[in-house]
Amino acid sequence: MKFRGMCGAAAVAMVVMGLGAPPMQAQAQTPQMAQNIDIPAGPLGAAIAQLGRKVGVMIAFDPALVRGQSTAGLRGAYTPAQALERLLQGSGVEAHPDGHGGFTLVRRVAPATHKPASAPTHAPARTPERMEPAQSDDIVVTAIGTKTNTPLRETPQSISVVSMEQARERSILSVGDAVTYSAGVFANTKGVTYGGDALAIRGFGNDGTTGTATNSYIDGLRLSGTGYASGALDPYLYEQVEVVKGPTSVLFGQSTPGGLINMVSKRPQSKAGGEILLRYGTFDRKQVAADVTGPLTQDHRLLYRLSGTYFDTNGMTAFSNRKRVMVAPSLTWKPGGRTTLTLLTHYQKDNFKGSTLNWLPTIGTIIANPNGSITPNLFTGDPNYQGWRREVASVGYQLEHRFSDAIKFNQNFRYTNNKLDNQNIYIAALAADLRTVTRQAFGLNEKSDDFTIDNRVTLKFDTGAVAHQVLIGLDAQSFQYSTVREFVTAPTLDLFAPTYYQTIPARAPFRNQQYDNRQIGLYAQDQIAYEGWRLLLGLRQDWTRYRLTSYLPAGASDNSNAALTKRAALLYNFDNGLAPYFSYAESFTPQYGSDYSGKSFNPEKGRQYELGIKFQPPGSQSFMTAAVFDLRRKNYLTADRDHALFYVQIGEVRMRGLEVEGKVKLPAGFSVIGAYTLLDSRVTNSNDTVSGIDPADLTVKSRAQQGLRLMAVPRHNASLWLNYANLRGITLAGGLRHTSETFGDAANYSRVPAFTLVDASVRFDLGAWLPGLKGLELSAKANNLFDKRYIASCIGTNRCYYGEGRDVIVDLAWRW
Missing domain, CATH: 3.55.50.30 (Phage tail protein beta-alpha-beta fold)
Incomplete structure (x- = not known):
């Protein structure tokens, strides 16, 4: 002593x-x-x-x-x-x-x-552990898993984070590109899409071909959509992309069981800086972008940021020119030491000439066609007809006020307006000659208004040696949209000798409807810390309402749902950086309508058990995770065997899996990002009969779905990215992405072959060579370097999607 x-x-x-x-x-x-x-x-x-x-x-x-x-x-x-x-x-x-x-x-x-009255005066009280450290390069802190600033190592759930720096290392032209090296995510499943990002997490999702995916969020607020009107916002808007795996309804309301993708908007910074980017790439891609930020006042109480980009490019298929302009101003105001208000806005206008529905038949892509293979650049529409014109405008804010070190209030709000005018021609069926396809012409005009707000209070207090961080929140969403849709049979197309500039008949309207979807949720969460233990408990009650007013066909409906979801997790944080955990979580999705007896459908449910471990050596930037899970989608609608045209809620899909992911800093300037996913999918309960094409005789066959695997869900997915940076300002990097075979139809007859892709990049810091060029960087990045021809996925007899071919971009960027 x-x-x-x-x-x-x-x-x-x-x-x-x-x-x-x-x-x-x-x-x-x-x-x-x-x-x-x-x-x-x-x-x-x-x-x-x-x-x-x-x-x-x-x-x-x-x-x-x-x-x-x-x-x-x-x-x-x-x-x-x-x-x-x-x-x-x-x-x-x-x-x-x-x-x-x-x-x-x-x-x-x-x-x-x-302090208990009976506490001995000579015994010092144990200082409770706290759960909100400041962010650093070494410890990644994110709010998406708990809505509190909790280190990833202490969050008892699988979460992947893709930073801006990682984005710069690779060719990222979409949100799907950003997460291709993350475990548990199957991205770009619909090949090259214009309208949305097709993303599946733990086997669920895989939508967003033409609009926003149902698992997409921006700054923790759900991005609602119609399948067309909203989605595919430019990745230059974001400074970070986060993938939360497993059910998330306790904090976010209705959601798919697999998880969510959250895009974090660029925010004003107190240090002046910026970037000017010039880009040229494959398919004659020409792009310019700028991003500047800094203080507007000497006391740094008012900060600004202005980001924007414009590009003009063609696509992999013929007649697919695309133009986009995007601008995103933002302001941060700090009137005092305890209050921060950030205003976030963006405007994006797309004018695309290609097809958003350029799917291809199974026969001729993954099943041999006696006429040959369909080329990846085949355009199934007509250049005189195609058009995708969309405008997106959004304004929102993030308010934080600290009443004290123990009480904090946050309010996040966003309003988004979408306008879409779209017309497309797509394949309906393959004729008996196996070369001619029937087609349909489709047009729509949609408008939507998306309001979402999240209010929450965070309370910190101690009960003896136990620290609590309690979160109480109330959020609301309102998504209103109108749609007018038209249809007509279009001329046929020869897949192997296409004729374009055909005369397309006038379309006839078949739908004119207005929708009003609303949700209110009340939630509570307690993060409890005692020594190395972290216990998380969460509970949420939601009320949803869906109103439909239909003018064509005439009719109306008004439905409501209510759902209670729960979450619990336990983690132990060892001093050596290991953190094993176990978690349970639930999700829900509203279901509207009724069964044969007139009973209203209950919400569809998801539930997951997850056992995992995280490891971050103290003081290190390396971070590794591993998890096994049992995820179920329950209560989905399946056919009523006793009453034709009616449904019962007994459907269940089981998804069991293993995920391993690591980001490791190595000596001598090397770093590695690796990920592996094993998914075992199975339809465990269903009354449905599903069909597919038998490759043996090219006929359509049907069988019961129960016991089959899900289509477009790979059993194995693996990736590895190696980066090397030397002291001369040269950074070399390369990556491998492997996806195992998947089933191409719900009946599990056809199979999409496995594929392995190679990516590469090289970056030159010109300032390291010539001091007068400080901040100037020249880089070249390539996805699918060897131009591998592959099918990304198939989802039925006439819907297969080629994956993107070789895409090379060259960037010249000045950063200060």
Whole structure:
């Protein structure tokens, strides 16, 4: 004890002396000024000492106060007092000004109401663990898994995060491209699509060919859609893409069982900076983009950001020119130290000439056709007819107010308006000659208004040695849209000798309807921490309402649903960086209508059990996860065997799987991103009869669906990305993506062959060669480097999609 006391006194003395801090003249200038501070994760005591040196402020403390504690680090513009407060969050230690510009650290005294009356005065209370460290490069912090800023290592759920820097390493032209190296995600399943991003998570989803996928979110708010009107927002809008795997209804309301994709918008930064990007690529792609940010006032209370892009490109298929313009202004206002308001807006206009429904027959793609193979660049529409014109305008805000260190209020709101005018020709069926296809001409005009708001209060308090972070929220969504759809039979097309510029008859309307979908949800969550233990409990009640007013055909309906969903998880955080966990979660999707007896359908349910482990070596940027899970989609509609044209709610699909993912920093400038997914899908209960083409005799056959596997769901999916950066400013990278065979129809007759793709990139930091070119980077990136010809997926007898061919882009970017 005597030796430890002497060491403690010596340490206090060294810290008070500043450990080599700048002279007192510098100290006098800094306490009230915001400075750019960058402190890596690591032991808390070392971080405090480093802060003192950086800002020239003396910080006196006994190392015993923070022994054994660590910090997630700190990056950004802060005053010394603010920076110290952030570093000390959750440590049980607080800073007191010493009256001379410095600080003295003391143990925080718990309020009297937290101290049991019978507690012995000589026994020091255990300091509860806290769960909200500041973000750093070493510890990834995200709010998407818990709606609180919780490190990924302490979030008891599988989550993948793709940062802007990772996006720069690869050729990312869509959100689907961003997540192709993430476990549990099957992206770009519909090949090259114009309207939306086709994404499946843990086997569920796989929609979004022409509109937003049902599992898409922006800044934690659901992006509602019609299948056409909304979706496919430009990836230049975002600074991060997050994949949450498994049911998420407790925090987000109605959702698919597999999980969600969340896109995080670019936000204003306190440090001035920006980017100008010039891009040229395959298919004569020409693109320019700019992104600038910084303070508008000297006190950094008003910040701005302006991002935008324009491109003009052709596509893999003929007659598929695309043009897009997107602009996204944003502002952040900090009226005081406890309040932040960020305004987020964007406008995007698309004018696409290609087909959003360019699917192909099974025979001629994955099943041999005696006439030959259908070429990937075949255009199934007509260049005189195709058109996709969409405008998207959105405005929203994110408000945060801290009443105290223990009470915080957040309100997120977004309004999005979509307008779409679209006409397409698509394949209906393959004729007996196996070369002629019948076609249909389809047109629509849609308008939609999407309102969504999320209000939540976060409360932090201790019950003895146990820390609580309680979240109570109320959210609401309103999605209203109108649609007018038209149809006519179009001329046939020879797949192997196509004739274009044909005369297309006038379409006749077959649908004129208005929809009003509303949802209100009340949710609560408690994150409980005791020593290394993390317990999460969540509960939510939702009410949904669906109104349909139909003018053609005439009619109306008004339906409502209610759903209660639950979530529970337990994690233990070892000092060596290991964090095993077990979780249970539920989801729901509204179902409207009634069965033969007139009983209204209950919501479709999802439920998942997951056992996993996370590992992040202390102070390291490496992060690895592994998880096994049993995921069920329950209560979906299937045919009523006793009453034709009616349905019963007994359908069930089981998805069991294994996921492994790692991002590892290696010596000598190397880094690796690897992912592997094993999925075992099975229809465990169904009354439906499904059909497919038998490759043996090219006939359509039917059989019962129960016991079969899901189509377009690969059993194995693996990827590996290796990156090497040297001191001369050259970065070389390459990747492999492998997808095993999938079934091409619900009856499991046809099979889509497995495929392996190679990606590569090279980046040159020209400033490392010539100092006058600081910030200038030249890069070349290629997806499917060897131009592998493959089918991405098939979903029936006449709907197969070629995957994207070789796509090379060359970027010249200046960043400051």
